[in-house]
Amino acid sequence: MKSMVVYGPKDIRLIEEPMPEPKDDDVITEVKFVGVCGTDKSVYEGTIGYLKTGLMKYPIRLGHEWSGIVCRVGKNVTKFKPGDRVCGDNVVTCGKCENCKSGNYAFCENLRALGSVYTWPGAYTQYMCMPEKHMYKLPDSVKLEYGALIEPAATGLYTAVNGRIKPGCTVVVHGTGLIGLVAAQCAKHLGASTVIVTGRKREKLEVARQLGADYTFSWIEEDVTAAILKVTNNKGADSVLESTGAAQVLCASLEQVKSSGTISVIGSYDTLVDGFDADMMVFKNITLTGLNGCPHMFQPMLNMMAAGQIHMEPMVTDIFPLEQAKEALEKMDQGEKRIKILLEV
Ligand SMILES: [Zn+2]
Numbered sequence: 001m002k003s004m005v006v007y008g009p010k011d012i013r014l015i016e017e018p019m020p021e022p023k024d025d026d027v028i029t030e031v032k033f034v035g036v037c038g039t040d041k042s043v044y045e046g047t048i049g050y051l052k053t054g055l056m057k058y059p060i061r062l063g064h065e066w067s068g069i070v071c072r073v074g075k076n077v078t079k080f081k082p083g084d085r086v087c088g089d090n091v092v093t094c095g096k097c098e099n100c101k102s103g104n105y106a107f108c109e110n111l112r113a114l115g116s117v118y119t120w121p122g123a124y125t126q127y128m129c130m131p132e133k134h135m136y137k138l139p140d141s142v143k144l145e146y147g148a149l150i151e152p153a154a155t156g157l158y159t160a161v162n163g164r165i166k167p168g169c170t171v172v173v174h175g176t177g178l179i180g181l182v183a184a185q186c187a188k189h190l191g192a193s194t195v196i197v198t199g200r201k202r203e204k205l206e207v208a209r210q211l212g213a214d215y216t217f218s219w220i221e222e223d224v225t226a227a228i229l230k231v232t233n234n235k236g237a238d239s240v241l242e243s244t245g246a247a248q249v250l251c252a253s254l255e256q257v258k259s260s261g262t263i264s265v266i267g268s269y270d271t272l273v274d275g276f277d278a279d280m281m282v283f284k285n286i287t288l289t290g291l292n293g294c295p296h297m298f299q300p301m302l303n304m305m306a307a308g309q310i311h312m313e314p315m316v317t318d319i320f321p322l323e324q325a326k327e328a329l330e331k332m333d334q335g336e337k338r339i340k341i342l343l344e345v
């Protein structure tokens with residue numbers, strides 16, 4: 001089978017690998033679509049910190065956002081059969097450690113992440129091998145393209161859930177990537193009456209509007225904090241969902257959130273955050289909450305997609321063949337409108 005494997009910074013190659021053999025609990029899936037993610041890019045460019053700490057080592061087969069069709073199953077597998085349309089987790093866990101047993105499997109002591117730390121070979125390939133417990137059936141109405149994006153979409157849902165959104169409240173979502181655009185839709189479904197989305201590119205803010213945002217503000221064109229305070233009568237928002245990973249956006253969130261409000265952070269900063277006013281956080285009684293992964297959110301997100309509550313159509317802006325993964329990785333941050341690139345296998 002053909003796979004795209006990273007051998008070193010900016011060195012990704014199309015190689016021939018043996019087909020995986022399923023163990024008793026494994027499902028082999030013929031991969032159809034894989035999302036190209038910022039994490040993939042930082043592995044491809046060699047900038048991700050895990051390469052320095054030794055938690056990741058080249059060669060690495062990328063790809064943790066994926067969908068496909070089951071083609072073989074191990075003898076203990078009961079939930080899947082060849083022909084099923086599926087998507088899979090972005091991690092493989094042991095199921096035996098204390099964290100797994102308590103349901104906190106994102107912190108499995110023996111965790112292997114697809115194309116990331118303690119690398120489980122990722123989905124930039126034709127055939128994926130995954131344990132049954134990490135697979136999900138796609139509802140009939142969910143296209144394979146969107147099934148591949150369940151992981152970032154579920155992360156958007158988790159960001160909103162962590163933001164403690166209450167009926168009738170006002171929510172600010174920072175970021176117009178897929179996670180932010182799904183989080184904004186989830187905020188509405190969780191009861192927010194006003195959703196404000198901020199970003200840099202006008203075209204992507206326009207997509208946020210189409211998806212139901214009540215206000216959109218551009219960091220390039222205006223004073224975003226002043227604009228948020230204006231539409232909230234100087235009170236600030238009840239919840240701020242921060243998906244940009246920009247330190248100054250996190251700092252500004254403190255001014256934009258109401259007293260006793262919540263800031264839910266999914267962005268990754270790759271640096272210490274300078275200028276964070278911890279006293280303001282204390283005096284305003286703000287809850288700052290981080291999250292890692294999206295445990296237990298895949299099935300709820302699939303249900304929301306199947307029910308037509310989450311719209312993914314405007315988010316897939318480009319589809320490249322797997323063999324052009326290099327081009328996709330190099331182009332992902334370019335262009336005014338680009339939100340998500342998929343690789344088609
Ligand atoms: Zn990702």
Ligand SMILES: [Zn+2]
Pocket residue numbers: 093094095096097098099100101107108109110111
């Ligand atoms: Zn475990």
